[in-house]
Amino acid sequence: MTHDERLAAIRAGMIARKVDTLVAIHDGAHFIETPNPVFVLGRFKSLGPAAVVLPKDGEATLIVTPAWDAERAAETASGMRIAGADDVVNGIVAAIGDAKGIVGIAGLPFAAWGIASRLTQALPQAAAADDVVFDAAAAKTADEIANAREATRIAELGYQRLLEVARPGMSEDELAVELRWYTKTLGAEDNFLLLCAGARNPAVAPSNGRIMQAGDTLVAEITPSYRGQLAQICRTATLGPASADLKQKYSLLVRAMNAGIGAASPGAPMAAVCRAVNAVLEAEGYGEYCHPPHIRRRGHGLGFGSIRPGDVSLDNGTALREGMVFMIHPNQHLPEAGYLLCGEPVLLTADGAEPLTQQRSALAEIAI
Amino acid sequence: MHTMQSTLLVGPADWDATRMPKDEFLARTVALWRIAPAAAGVIVYGDRAHHAELAYLTHFTPKLEAALALIPRVGAPRLLVGGGAGMMQAARPLTFITGVQPLRNAGATVAQWIREQSGGGRPVLIGRPYMPHALHQEIAGALGTIADKTADLAALMRRKSPREAAAIGEACASLDAAVTAMRQAQRSGAGVTATVLAGEHAAHKRGAQDVRTLFSLDGGRTLRPFEASVEGAIDPLQVYVAVRQHGYWAEGFAVVTASSNPYVRGANEILLYAIKMIAPGRRCGHIARETNEAIAPLRSHTLTQHVMGNAIGLALEEHPLIAADSTDVFEAGGVYSLRVGLSDARERTCFAVAKEILADKGLSDDSYAAAEKTMGLESLVALVATVGSFSMTCLTAATFRIDPPAANPTPLAE
Numbered sequence: 001m002t003h004d005e006r007l008a009a010i011r012a013g014m015i016a017r018k019v020d021t022l023v024a025i026h027d028g029a030h031f032i033e034t035p036n037p038v039f040v041l042g043r044f045k046s047l048g049p050a051a052v053v054l055p056k057d058g059e060a061t062l063i064v065t066p067a068w069d070a071e072r073a074a075e076t077a078s079g080m081r082i083a084g085a086d087d088v089v090n091g092i093v094a095a096i097g098d099a100k101g102i103v104g105i106a107g108l109p110f111a112a113w114g115i116a117s118r119l120t121q122a123l124p125q126a127a128a129a130d131d132v133v134f135d136a137a138a139a140k141t142a143d144e145i146a147n148a149r150e151a152t153r154i155a156e157l158g159y160q161r162l163l164e165v166a167r168p169g170m171s172e173d174e175l176a177v178e179l180r181w182y183t184k185t186l187g188a189e190d191n192f193l194l195l196c197a198g199a200r201n202p203a204v205a206p207s208n209g210r211i212m213q214a215g216d217t218l219v220a221e222i223t224p225s226y227r228g229q230l231a232q233i234c235r236t237a238t239l240g241p242a243s244a245d246l247k248q249k250y251s252l253l254v255r256a257m258n259a260g261i262g263a264a265s266p267g268a269p270m271a272a273v274c275r276a277v278n279a280v281l282e283a284e285g286y287g288e289y290c291h292p293p294h295i296r297r298r299g300h301g302l303g304f305g306s307i308r309p310g311d312v313s314l315d316n317g318t319a320l321r322e323g324m325v326f327m328i329h330p331n332q333h334l335p336e337a338g339y340l341l342c343g344e345p346v347l348l349t350a351d352g353a354e355p356l357t358q359q360r361s362a363l364a365e366i367a368i
Numbered sequence: 369m370h371t372m373q374s375t376l377l378v379g380p381a382d383w384d385a386t387r388m389p390k391d392e393f394l395a396r397t398v399a400l401w402r403i404a405p406a407a408a409g410v411i412v413y414g415d416r417a418h419h420a421e422l423a424y425l426t427h428f429t430p431k432l433e434a435a436l437a438l439i440p441r442v443g444a445p446r447l448l449v450g451g452g453a454g455m456m457q458a459a460r461p462l463t464f465i466t467g468v469q470p471l472r473n474a475g476a477t478v479a480q481w482i483r484e485q486s487g488g489g490r491p492v493l494i495g496r497p498y499m500p501h502a503l504h505q506e507i508a509g510a511l512g513t514i515a516d517k518t519a520d521l522a523a524l525m526r527r528k529s530p531r532e533a534a535a536i537g538e539a540c541a542s543l544d545a546a547v548t549a550m551r552q553a554q555r556s557g558a559g560v561t562a563t564v565l566a567g568e569h570a571a572h573k574r575g576a577q578d579v580r581t582l583f584s585l586d587g588g589r590t591l592r593p594f595e596a597s598v599e600g601a602i603d604p605l606q607v608y609v610a611v612r613q614h615g616y617w618a619e620g621f622a623v624v625t626a627s628s629n630p631y632v633r634g635a636n637e638i639l640l641y642a643i644k645m646i647a648p649g650r651r652c653g654h655i656a657r658e659t660n661e662a663i664a665p666l667r668s669h670t671l672t673q674h675v676m677g678n679a680i681g682l683a684l685e686e687h688p689l690i691a692a693d694s695t696d697v698f699e700a701g702g703v704y705s706l707r708v709g710l711s712d713a714r715e716r717t718c719f720a721v722a723k724e725i726l727a728d729k730g731l732s733d734d735s736y737a738a739a740e741k742t743m744g745l746e747s748l749v750a751l752v753a754t755v756g757s758f759s760m761t762c763l764t765a766a767t768f769r770i771d772p773p774a775a776n777p778t779p780l781a782e
Contacts, residue, residue, distance in 0.1 A: 029373050029417040047370040047593065066370045068670045072592050086674075109502040112418075116501030176378035177572050185565055187597050192375045194432070196458055203454025206431035208461045209382035225375070227596060293453060304375075339454065 001141050001323060003043065009136035010041070014056045019129055020101025023092055024052040025119060027112040028065075030304055032192045032223065032230060037106035037133040038062075039305040042077035045189075045228045049088035049115055052080070053095040063091035089118045096123075104129025137306030139323030144229050145347060148302065148325050151188065151231035152345055152356040154224040158183045158191075159235050162222070166366055168214045168239055172196055172207035179222065188224030190304075192232070195220040197239070200338030204331065214240045214368055219341040230302045233357060234329045234343030237364035249334050250363040253342040256280035256330040257361065260298060260312070261346060264328065264353035270309055270316040274298045277312075277330045289333060299327040302345065324348040325356075369619060369671075369684065369707075371580035371610055372593040373417045379577035379612070381429040382461040387614055388427060388531055390464045396425055396524070397439060403520035404492045408485040410517070411478055411507070412437040413495030420683035421494050421521050423615055428463040429577075434503070436471055438481050441489075448477065474503055475510030482511065492517045522687055526679055527701035532616060536681065536703050539576070539618035543611045546571040546579065547622045550607060554624050560585070560598040563605060563624065571611045578612040580684075588623070588709075589719065591671065604629055610684055617684045619705050631666075631710050638662050639708040642676075646704070652694040659708065660692065669709025677706040717742045722755045 014022055024037035028048045039045055041052040041060065048065035050073075060080045064073045067084030074082045085091030096103070103126040108116055120126070140148065161182045166175055176195045183191050195207045197216040204219045212218065216239045223232040236250060256277045263276035277298045278290040289295065299312030302325055309318045309326055329343020342361045346353035400410060414422025415434040423429055426437045426447055433450025448471035449459045460468050471477075482491050496504060496516040508514060528536065549570030553563040560583060568579045582591040585598065588606035604625035611618050623632045642659045656676050660668055668676070677690035679702055688696030690706065698704065721739050724731055731739065739748050764770070 028370075029415065030375050031416070032375050045372070045595075047372055068590065069370070069592075071590050109500070111501055112497060113499045113501050113504040114497035117504075171380070173378065173380040173382075177380075180378050181565065181569055181572060184568075184594065185561075185597075189372070189593070189595050190375050191378075193378055194376065195378075201454075202457055203452060205451070205455045205458030206376065207378055208458050209380055210461070223375075230375075296452075333454070 001139060003141050003143065006136050006141055007041070010054070010133055011056055013132040013136055014054075014104070014129075017104065017129065017132055018102055019104035019127075019132060020056055021096060021099050021103045022052075022054040022056075022129055022132060023096070023103060023105045023119075023123070023126065024054070024133060025088070025092070025105065025107040025111050025115065026050055027110070027115055029112070030190065032303060033300075033307070034110040034303075035107070035130075035134055035307045036304050037130070039228055039303075040133050040137045042073070042080060043228070043305075044073045044076045045304065046073075049111075051088050051092050051095075053092060055099060061095040063088055063095060065091070089115060089122060092119065093122050102127065104132060106130045106133040134306050134308050138308035138318075139321060140229075140325045140347075143227075144305070145323070145325065147227045147229035148231045148345065148347070149356055151224045151226035151229055152233065153358075154183050154186045154188045154226060155222045155231055155233045156357060156359065157186055158188075158222045158224065159220070159233060162218075162220060162235075163237060163364055163366055166212065166218060166237070166239065168212055168216075168368055171209050171211050173209055175212070176207035179220075183222070183224045186224075188226055189228070190225040190230075192221065192223035192225075192230065194223075198338070203333070203339050204341055212239060217246070217338060217340070218366075219339060221341060221343075225304060228304050230304060231325075231345045231356060232302065232327050232329075232343065233345065233361070234327075234331055234341035235361055235364070236341050237366050239366050240368050242363055242365050246337050247363055249337040250340055250342065252281065252284055253330050253332055253340055254361060256332075257328060257342050257344065260328040260330060261344070261353045261355060264320055264346060264348060266321050266348060266350060268320050270312055270318045270320060271314050273320075273328060274312050274314050274316070277328070278314075281330070281332065286332075286334065289335075294333050295331070298331075299329050299343065301326045320348050322348055322350055328353065369582075369608060369610065371582065371608075371684070374578075375416075377416055377429060377431040377578065379572075380575060381431065381577055381615070383427045383464050384614070385464070387535065392529060392531060393425065393427065393464060397445075399524050400425070400439070400521065401441065403517055403524065404515075406489050407441065407492045408482060408487050408489035409438060409440045409491045411491055411493050411514075412439065413493070413499045413503075415498060418495065418498035418683075420525070420681070420686070421518060423682050424521070424525055425494075426463050426465055427615070428459070428465070429615065431462075434471070434500075436474065436478070437465070438478065440481075440485050442486060446481070448472075448474070475506040478507055479510040490514065494518050494521050519687075525681060525686065526688075526699055528681060528703050532681065533703065535614040535616040536618055539611050539613040539616050542571040542574040542576045542613050543609055543618045543620055545574050546609050546611060547607070547620070547624070550605075550609075550622070550624045554601065554603065554605060555626060557601065559601050560605060561594070563601070564594065564607060567607070567609060571609075574613075576611050576613050577615065578610075580610040582608040586719070587715075588669075589711075589716065603627070604632075612684075615682055617680050617682070619680065619684060621707060621709065631712070634666070635708045635710050638710075639706060642706055642708065646698050646706075648698055648700040650698050652688050652690040652696045652698065653692055655698075656690050656692045656694065663708075663710060667711045667713050669711045672707045672709040676708065677704055679703065680705040713742050714747070718751055721748070721751055725752065725755060726759070
């Protein structure tokens with residue numbers, strides 16, 4: 001799929017939903033868990049609040065704040081009129097002008113109140129149109145897939161760096177900052193880097209000032225973004241030798257992950273992937289740990305644009321199709337070992353899920 | 369200044385009682401009741417992108433998911449942090465508040481909390497402008513209309529304590545270290561990305577909590593965030609650097625260059641002139657207008673022409689803004705960031721004209737009129753002739769595949 005084909009699909013969706021003008025809004029706070037319809041439409045990662053106004057049969061307008069960032073937007077959002085603005089809501093109202101018909105809005109639930117409340121006042125009749133944008137972005141474009149592959153390559157190099165530099169006496173923050181900086185030198189413009197360590201981690205969490213110690217289990221979700229496309233690897237390493245028990249538990253997670261990867265195929269519901277992961281763990285007596293509060297999902301979509309196909313969870317009935325990119329990670333709290341991370345980004349192909357990584361997750365032991 | 373927001377904050381943000389004792393936070397809370405005298409409690413929202421108010425009252429920086437602080441008039445505050453129960457262990461070192469709990473069912477939780485407060489007053493909200501629409505709907509659904517006091521708290525935050533000033537001083541030192549490292553990297557032949565990242569690394573090595581950079585690929589005309597690696601070197605390289613340390617920001621523009629630049633000298637002189645004018649009680653608008661007059665006959669850069677500065681602290685941009693139409697005044701104890709950018713209208717016009725005639729095979733009436741006004745007809749003719757001559761050289765070299773001599777590489781290769 002190309003970007004132009006995606007835009008055509010979005011326009012087709014507008015017609016099907018009887019939307020005459022689509023407004024996509026994003027407040028500029030980029031986050032792995034929140035979709036960005038402006039990025040889907042304009043391929044532009046904004047510094048501030050931004051919007052796209054797309055008539056069903058006319059030229060789209062990309063509204064950019066701050067106004068001085070408009071030229072950068074023009075480099076990526078080819079085919080759109082670029083409007084630099086000091087205020088995104090005023091820019092939207094001006095771009096809509098006196099256009100008649102039904103207005104649909106995408107991105108409103110995630111926009112900051114200061115923007116969303118004014119927008120709903122300015123467009124009181126507008127209906128939610130998130131599905132119009134994100135249904136068409138459930139599968140990635142060829143460019144996004146290429147970017148996901150590059151982001152994965154950077155993630156794997158980042159992990160190698162972690163294995164080289166992590167040592168007792170270093171703080172979690174210090175390690176996280178170093179890895180984030182290093183992946184930037186490799187071309188990642190952002191990195192969702194969850195990293196923590198401990199004798200028995202209750203979860204994976206953002207780093208803090210804790211000083212790592214010999215014997216710690218270090219867990220990391222390394223998630224670089226390359227040209228706005230995230231990819232993630234989930235890894236676990238020990239500072240010093242790992243116990244036989246930990247190795248055995250980790251191999252169980254790897255088996256669960258491989259079962260999930262094996263279950264992902266075109267036409268299968270996402271829930272089937274989650275069930276396959278859970279089945280391996282349930283067979284070993286960990287059934288109670290396969291559900292909240294211990295675990296909510298076994299993976300997720302990857303933004304920054306669309307986060308479809310959504311979570312790898314039992315309640316996600318989304319039918320998988322070719323071109324979807326998502327995480328499969330049976331990250332799991334086990335009573336004997338604490339929280340362990342194990343996961344790969346995959347591309348769904350006609351033959352099934354293709355891990356984008358060169359090396360699949362394996363428990364690493366850092367010599368100290 | 370706008371910078372690119374990160375999806376997750378990773379820098380050091382633990383609460384350090386020796387740097388910012390609990391008593392300082394408690395004094396801030398006491399002041400809080402002056403702006404909300406009838407409130408039973410205060411609900412404070414913060415997320416990765418906007419959390420200055422939350423940090424001011426709790427020290428907490430939400431690295432991952434949003435947080436709500438519930439501060440009662442009587443009793444201990446609570447901090448509700450997004451994420452599961454397992455995440456709380458990582459959150460606790462970031463605040464002096466001992467009651468750190470997962471943020472779940474926000475509407476029902478805050479409604480229950482306010483019922484538990486004595487006095488029966490209404491709560492007030494801080495941080496509403498940044499709150500996601502859906503979360504606000506949930507809280508408003510549970511509590512009804514709720515007054516927002518974000519601007520009132522911002523007024524309390526303007527005057528920095530000695531400890532706050534010290535933290536900003538530390539951020540300034542890291543900012544200096546970043547720019548120094550950039551200059552060293554450029555001198556050693558590093559490309560744009562390597563130069564900028566050398567600066568970021570230097571600030572991180574000094575313990576910076578966050579470092580944001582923008583740089584220019586077109587001689588300072590526009591600035592951009594890091595999007596992809598740029599291998600080639602540029603001299604002069606215009607950069608913007610913002611460094612956060614111990615919670616507090618410092619920012620600055622710098623021109624990284626091996627040679628002396630008259631525009632940089634001019635900008636520095638005007639900046640010093642503006643700083644000398646600042647005094648408690650002086651109007652921000654007055655300083656902005658006087659500075660703009662000092663810039664003439666050059667023009668203020670696009671990035672600085674409307675707003676040439678602002679207060680700075682826990683947020684990169686705090687109020688007041690230093691803009692020509694501002695009626696706010698400078699305050700004793702306030703910390704401000706001033707930005708002076710110069711733009712040569714003739715040089716900018718050359719770029720715009722060259723770009724347009726090459727892309728559109730001619731100039732629009734508006735562009736022609738603007739160019740003639742700025743440059744005069746004679747210079748405009750010379751500019752068009754120069755663009756034509758350069759294009760002919762390029763077309764010849766490209767058609768006949770003539771490479772520049774190895775000993776004389778083209779300065780426009782990048």
